[in-house]
Amino acid sequence: MVLKLLDTDRGWWVRAFTAGSKDKPSEGEIYSQRVDKSGFGRPYKPSYPLLVLDDSGPASQELIEGLRKDNLLEFLIEEGREADFGRLYGLYRSLYEAGHELEACTLIIRHWLGECWNHHPICQSEPEGWVPELPRRLIYLGELSTTTVEKIKIIDTDGHADFQYIAVSYRWPMYLSKNQQLNEDTRDAFYRGYPVSRLHPLYADTFKVAAMLGIKYVWIDALCILQGTDQDWLAEGSKVASVYGNSVFTLAYGDGPDLPGLDPGCPPYHESCRLEEAVRAASRPFLQGKLTEFDRRNPEALYSWLEANGNFPTRTEGEIDKRGWAFQERLLSKRILSVTKDGFFWDCCSLNTAGCRPLGLRGDFSPKFRDLEERRLKTLLLTGNVSREVALDSGMYLLWRQIVEKYSRRNFTYNRDRLVALKGVVQRFQTVIKEPSFLGMWQGDVLRSLVWFCDRQPDSPDLLSLHNDHPELRVPSWSWASVESPVGYRLWHPYQRYATHSIESVTLCADLEGINAKLAPGSYSTYTGTVSVKGPLTKIAPGALKRPGCKVIRDSHRPTNKFAFSQLQHVYILPILKAGYSANLQAYYCLVLVEAGLDLRNPGRVVRFKSDIDMGMDPEMKFERVGLFVVDCATRHNLCFNDPSFCRNEECRKILSLGNEGKETRHYTGEARCLGRTRIVRIV
Structure with missing residues (x-):
């Protein structure tokens, strides 16, 4: 291996003891360091003597010329950086072939670290108002x-x-x-x-x-x-x-x-x-596979050959x-x-x-590598730089819901960590959005964020199996963190099933009256909180949810809270929003609620609700969420959602029936009942 000292402006760093003790350079040369201190706060300062070495031997030059001859160079090495590549890769191979494998890898790692520290301003910036804390x-x-x-x-x-x-x-x-x-x-x-x-x-x-x-x-x-x-x-x-x-x-x-x-x-x-x-x-080897004349036909063929042979390595x-x-x-x-x-x-x-x-x-040659989604999100969280497409509040909220969807698919040894393990991301996001959060929901997006669903049903065989640790995580039912399964925020029509759209068109059907959440004293896994929503509430038999144009998805709470809708005489439906992507495909998205405190753990118990419903409900009555209900706007089966075009009674006290033909009757059959034009519904 040929190693020689170079001017510090163009050499590569290697540990002093890597090169051995022969021809030891002077003390000044050993401790020479190339560190750019301009504007980035604390520069990275390695705590050991360094050598500045170079090996621009024939091997790396031969590789570059071979890539150029085969028209592969533009795919693998940035134009104008051939000399940089030759020096770095040449020394790397020399160290590796001389038996210094770890030192060779360290050389590459040091190069990445130095490039980032000295030449990536965006990697040094912090969002405005962010105050870092040191570990204890x-x-x-x-x-x-x-x-x-x-x-x-x-x-x-x-x-x-x-x-x-x-x-x-x-x-x-x-x-x-x-x-x-x-x-x-x-x-x-x-x-x-x-x-x-x-x-x-x-x-x-x-x-x-x-x-x-x-x-x-x-x-x-x-x-x-x-x-x-x-x-x-x-x-x-x-x-x-x-x-x-x-x-x-x-x-x-x-x-x-x-x-x-x-x-x-x-x-x-x-x-x-x-x-x-x-x-x-x-x-x-730097290049995988054997190139043939067939693969040299055009740039597209060359790129396909490179990709097929693993020449664009990814983690x-x-x-x-x-x-x-x-x-x-x-x-x-x-x-x-x-x-x-x-x-x-x-x-x-x-x-x-x-x-x-x-x-x-x-x-630049494959969508896989173009400004990766993780990099965009990392840039937002670490620097506060917001791209044009997410600059509006709606874009920020949509981005957060995507974060929750991905995070909810992760596994935990202890389910109690489900919220605390996201706290750092919440803190960083808050420096950008500048509003309070409540158990994974932002104040300006509470109503939309209530419309989540379990992306894996509680009775499916692939339900996440988590440790039944103590104390377990206790979270209000309105939060996505209250369920163990992955959650989704997609707005899909019952006739579309799980179609995905990049743009949402939403009309709210309810008003947020208030929200609060806090950690119970002396605990970090028990949370209390209430969401108060003003909107039309409907009492309905669970069987009426299974109609054409309807879809109900149960929440998969802990195994001790499993239940079947068939065991309940009634549930409550609270519409939150109306959404659609065409005039013919509009749907209401509703929360399915039960009275708070009901024992759903006893499979033999039939839950009965108050019979004096026509006399009005207890204003302090609280509810728990048990699912999400989606119903097609055109076939909503006489459900009153406070829509003036549908509800003609000023007091909205009409008792409606869901008959087989969908015709409303004046006698109560126990299937659906409107509970007032609007009321404040407290969900815990």
């Missing part, structure tokens, strides 16, 4: 003189803002003993100093990456949050937005090889990828992408280095790339 504790690796970290210790940050650290996003290992966590029994040992050899290998990998990059501090939840104490967990969990957003970068571990299940027939278990597996995968989604906590960990991190069995991947607000494409993926 960090892991200190000691003064770094080699890549081997033998002992770590936990330190208190005491509010100092000058710590540069790596945050870690991972799935907790299956076998993580209490001696490998910070708890009351291990606290003193960790604060004095703890041998790395006694920790999980995943943590040792993390410390090695940090040491290679010269970063002396690391944040890992199992070691920086006191386990087994709700008080510390609540205090530190509320800082997640700052913990990940304020880190130098987040180290995210993807899936490693499948491990067999504990019992025969059990699905395989996925441990996180080890560092050595990612390093091995990074040795893949494969794995188990960590199904994990609830990882949702905000990824969204709130300015920079993410993913360690996967396919190699290393880098994501920030300005760049998505892979180890075999060190200068970035050429994203």
